[in-house]
Amino acid sequence: MPMHLYDSLKRRLVPFEPLVPGHVGIYVCGPTVYSEPHVVHARGPVVFDVLRRWLERQGNTVRFVTNVTDVGHLTDDGDEGEDKLAKRAKLERLEPMEVAEKYFWTYFDTMRRLGVRRPSIVPRATGHITEQIALIEELIANGLAYEAGGSVYFDVSAWSAYGELSGRDPSELVEGTRVEVRSEKRDPRDFALWKRAEREHIMRWPSPWGEGFPGWHVECSVMSTKYLGDEFDIHGGGLDLVFPHHECELAQARGAGKPFARYWMHWNMLTLGGEKMSKSKGHVVDLAELLEQVDPMVVRFHLLRSHYRSLSDFADEALQASAAGLKRLRSAYASWPSHAGSGTPAEAWTTARERFAAAMDNDLNTPEAIAVLFDVARDANKARDAGDLGCAAAARSLFDDLLAGVLGIDLTGAREQDQALLGDVVQLLLEQRQLARKRRDFAAADAIRERLADLGVTVEDTPDGARWRRQD
RNA sequence: GGCGCCGUAGCCAAGUGGUAAGGCAGAGGUCUGCAAAACCUCCAUGCACCGGUUCGAAUCCGGUCGGCGCCUCCA
Numbered sequence: 001m002p003m004h005l006y007d008s009l010k011r012r013l014v015p016f017e018p019l020v021p022g023h024v025g026i027y028v029c030g031p032t033v034y035s036e037p038h039v040v041h042a043r044g045p046v047v048f049d050v051l052r053r054w055l056e057r058q059g060n061t062v063r064f065v066t067n068v069t070d071v072g073h074l075t076d077d078g079d080e081g082e083d084k085l086a087k088r089a090k091l092e093r094l095e096p097m098e099v100a101e102k103y104f105w106t107y108f109d110t111m112r113r114l115g116v117r118r119p120s121i122v123p124r125a126t127g128h129i130t131e132q133i134a135l136i137e138e139l140i141a142n143g144l145a146y147e148a149g150g151s152v153y154f155d156v157s158a159w160s161a162y163g164e165l166s167g168r169d170p171s172e173l174v175e176g177t178r179v180e181v182r183s184e185k186r187d188p189r190d191f192a193l194w195k196r197a198e199r200e201h202i203m204r205w206p207s208p209w210g211e212g213f214p215g216w217h218v219e220c221s222v223m224s225t226k227y228l229g230d231e232f233d234i235h236g237g238g239l240d241l242v243f244p245h246h247e248c249e250l251a252q253a254r255g256a257g258k259p260f261a262r263y264w265m266h267w268n269m270l271t272l273g274g275e276k277m278s279k280s281k282g283h284v285v286d287l288a289e290l291l292e293q294v295d296p297m298v299v300r301f302h303l304l305r306s307h308y309r310s311l312s313d314f315a316d317e318a319l320q321a322s323a324a325g326l327k328r329l330r331s332a333y334a335s336w337p338s339h340a341g342s343g344t345p346a347e348a349w350t351t352a353r354e355r356f357a358a359a360m361d362n363d364l365n366t367p368e369a370i371a372v373l374f375d376v377a378r379d380a381n382k383a384r385d386a387g388d389l390g391c392a393a394a395a396r397s398l399f400d401d402l403l404a405g406v407l408g409i410d411l412t413g414a415r416e417q418d419q420a421l422l423g424d425v426v427q428l429l430l431e432q433r434q435l436a437r438k439r440r441d442f443a444a445a446d447a448i449r450e451r452l453a454d455l456g457v458t459v460e461d462t463p464d465g466a467r468w469r470r471q472d
Numbered sequence: 473g474g475c476g477c478c479g480u481a482g483c484c485a486a487g488u489g490g491u492a493a494g495g496c497a498g499a500g501g502u503c504u505g506c507a508a509a510a511c512c513u514c515c516a517u518g519c520a521c522c523g524g525u526u527c528g529a530a531u532c533c534g535g536u537c538g539g540c541g542c543c544u545c546c547a
Contacts, residue, residue: 032546038547039547041547081545240545240547305495306485310478313483321485321497
């Protein structure tokens with residue numbers, strides 16, 4: 001039974017088969033690096049990080065490409081408004097590239113805290129201007145784009161498939177009240193591939209049509225196919241990118257003769273008290289602030305506790321429930337022995353592993369996979385209490401494998417805390433022992449030293465007080 | 473106006489034709505000097521509502537009500 005994924009283009013669950021067996025190419029639309037990351041930026045990276053880990057575990061080599069937009073993304077709509085980077089640069093009195101650098105690293109540092117591994121390649125729009133110009137020239141040659149006043153537009157009327165991804169009828173798009181009319185465009189539905197740079201525009205490159213800058217959608221068509229091939233496996237993004245961004249990407253790529261993505265995946269929005277989090281409405285949770293209050297792993301765990309195609313609510317109560325649940329899994333894990341003395345061998349959890357795999361293979365159903373782990377926790381605690389340490393140890397390696405390895409939930413953090421705690425606890429015992437020595441209760445003092453020695457902690461009395469170390 | 477999604481216990485959240493996962497919170501119990509943790513038991517005769525199809529529906533169809541998203545920048 002192969003993995004099944006929901007394909008947004010086909011609008012149904014389909015078996016996933018990589019174009020080249022054993023190799024998977026994934027392209028995910030990354031952020032426009034012009035401001036601090038919000039929680040909304042975390043869902044896609046976390047979900048795709050898990051997808052990547054799961055595919056690799058099936059023996060695939062995954063090339064994971066996430067772009068970073070650093071030019072061409074305008075504040076208002078596709079064709080008017082200021083460039084987001086340029087606007088921010090003015091505000092902060094920085095070079096646009098400085099703005100991009102700053103938020104680029106903030107973004108990836110934050111993602112790393114959430115356990116998101118670095119992409120294989122992180123292409124930037126400004127680094128692929130020549131490729132974008134080449135694609136635009138090809139579209140013009142194919143009769144799908146035209147130049148007007150130093151700008152180039154995609155001719156939607158010439159591409160009948162336009163609307164296939166978002167399920168829109170191109171002829172009805174005109175009816176939309178908010179499709180603006182701009183004189184140099186032949187049709188209000190047309191979108192910019194290349195924009196003429198006005199005199200004051202600070203981000204500009206030479207092109208066959210004069211100085212200008214690329215439209216927002218072109219970069220993804222170009223960079224995905226450059227690094228993954230004209231046809232590649234998975235293209236991902238937020239649900240709100242389906243239209244117009246992905247629709248336009250698809251039209252541009254196919255219009256240039258590229259088969260493009262074979263599977264489209266879109267994650268759903270985050271809500272706060274039932275309302276969609278929206279950057280433009282200021283209704284968002286700042287990630288840095290949130291991470292001061294909760295363990296990054298709680299955020300990751302909470303995101304995975306709902307299916308990626310469902311809404312996920314970040315209300316405080318919901319987040320706290322995740323924190324409490326994760327705490328239970330971690331403390332259970334910490335209570336299990338790391339190596340089996342005797343008892344049930346590793347195949348004790350075969351069924352659990354199968355259930356976990358079935359959930360993951362079913363369109364990455366992480367909530368169900370997590371439910372399996374809670375079942376394991378309960379059963380392993382029971383085994384532990386019954387003295388079946390082999391079974392508990394096997395559960396521990398299962399957690400290492402699935403909770404840490406596949407879902408990317410860090411369990412060593414708990415281990416480091418345990419290490420710190422060990423020191424404090426030994427110190428406490430030494431204080432009690434010192435009190436015993438003071439009242440000349442040497443039997444008690446010696447008992448403490450011997451019991452610690454049994455546990456592998458050597459105590460040595462020195463003129464400066466007691467010292468301890470682990471015997472390894 | 474067009475397209476689409478959703479409505480499952482106090483909260484979060486799976487399940488998409490075979491008789492309601494899991495988590496949090498809550499109640500009772502075992503254990504315990506008392507707690508905590510852990511474990512056990514309980515916690516939706518019902519999945520917004522009304523019809524229909526079916527041997528059988530939370531799941532399919534129709535309608536009603538309610539919430540939301542996209543059609544502008546957003547992940």
